[in-house]
Amino acid sequence: MERVTVLPIDLALEVAAGQTVMESAHERGYVWPTECGGNASCGLCVSIIREGVDHCGVMSDEERDTLQRTMGAVDPSRRLACRLTVTGPVTLTKRGVRPAEGH
Secondary structure (H helix, E strand, C coil), X not given: CEEEEEECCCEEEEECCCCCHHHHHHHCCEXXXXXXXXXXXXXXXXXXXXXXXXXXXXXXXXXXXXXXXXXXXXXXXXXXXXXXXXXXXXXXXXXXXXXXXXX
C-alpha cells in the first residue's frame, strides 16, 4: 500500500498496487469529481501532482489522449485520478473531493 495525500481536504489514502487513486477514494467513502464514472473520457478527475511525480504509474494512451483533448497539452504533473496508479508516496491537489453522503 502506498500513501496518497489529497489536498486541500488533507485526505490520506492507502492505495494498493494496481489500484487507481479514484478507486481507493471510492472504497473509503469519498466522492471524486467525474462525469464519465472513471472511464477516462471526461477529464474532470484531473489532479495536480505536487510531490512524487516519479512515483506515478505510466500514463496510458487513453489518459494521454484525454489530457490532450481536455487540457490542450500533456503535462506529467497533471494526471487523471481514474487512471493514476502509484508506486510510492504522492501528494496531489484536487478540489471537490469530499465524503459521500452518509459517511
